[in-house]
Amino acid sequence: CEVVALVPAAGQGVRLGAGLPKALVPVAGEPLLTHAVRRLLDAGVREVIVAAPPDGVEPIAEAARAAAVDAPVRVVPGGADRTESVRLALDAVHGRFDVVLVHDAARAFTPVETIRAVISAVAAGAPVAIPVLPVADTVKVVDADGMVIATSDRSSLRLVQTPQGFTLDVLRQAHAQAAGVATDDSALVERLGIGVHTVEGHPHAMKVTTPFDLAIAEAVFG
Ligand code: CTP
Ligand code: MG
Numbered sequence: 001c002e003v004v005a006l007v008p009a010a011g012q013g014v015r016l017g018a019g020l021p022k023a024l025v026p027v028a029g030e031p032l033l034t035h036a037v038r039r040l041l042d043a044g045v046r047e048v049i050v051a052a053p054p055d056g057v058e059p060i061a062e063a064a065r066a067a068a069v070d071a072p073v074r075v076v077p078g079g080a081d082r083t084e085s086v087r088l089a090l091d092a093v094h095g096r097f098d099v100v101l102v103h104d105a106a107r108a109f110t111p112v113e114t115i116r117a118v119i120s121a122v123a124a125g126a127p128v129a130i131p132v133l134p135v136a137d138t139v140k141v142v143d144a145d146g147m148v149i150a151t152s153d154r155s156s157l158r159l160v161q162t163p164q165g166f167t168l169d170v171l172r173q174a175h176a177q178a179a180g181v182a183t184d185d186s187a188l189v190e191r192l193g194i195g196v197h198t199v200e201g202h203p204h205a206m207k208v209t210t211p212f213d214l215a216i217a218e219a220v221f222g
Contacts, residue, residue, distance in 0.1 A: 010078020
């Protein structure tokens with residue numbers, strides 16, 4: 001099964017506030033991007049295409065290639081938002097692949113087993129597969145004034161992680177018809193009316209968003 005992975009890493013990491021692009025922020029002495037790419041390669045990914053901040057392609061390329069000697073990694077300039085960065089990386093895919101993964105550099109510690117589970121689901125016929133976790137907190141819907149409108153039924157809610165897996169055709173179709181920004185590529189596929197499969201996610205696939213998340217990552221993986 002031939003797999004290509006797109007890694008959106010073009011964000012600035014404003015909420016983390018580290019003073020450098022989030023993908024370059026070190027945990028355990030290595031950039032988040034290096035951890036992310038290494039796990040993708042360990043899971044059997046054939047080629048990795050990283051979307052970098054347009055004004056900072058070179059340091060991103062260096063961090064990606066640090067994951068493996070002669071790593072099959074290409075870096076393209078990313079876009080103004082995540083959806084555009086994914087689309088630009090997708091445009092750089094050439095040749096035939098059975099599965100395309102989209103994986104946030106910020107979810108650098110997703111276990112190899114989780115990556116493999118996503119690949120397997122698509123290889124087994126799912127047009128789209130995403131890793132999810134149950135929700136531990138109660139979730140409320142509130143209005144603009146902060147007044148509660150409703151309490152969601154937690155048992156049917158899931159938190160969504162990456163990598164998300166697709167057939168190349170489905171991801172291309174989703175992005176070709178994408179109107180506006182989505183925080184998640186599978187949402188673009190939902191709009192096409194295509195069924196999105198779920199596989200079991202993992203707490204280690206946490207997204208490093210805030211300084212608190214970075215402290216947790218360093219404590220667990222450092
Ligand atoms: N991303 C991207 N291109 C953008 C914005 C985000 O490739 N224009 C990527 C980020 O690099 C990250 C992933 O999308 O790997 C998830 O985004 P997020 O966690 O929001 O990262 P940032 O946008 O960098 O963080 P912030 O929103 O705090 O600035
Ligand atoms: Mg962002």
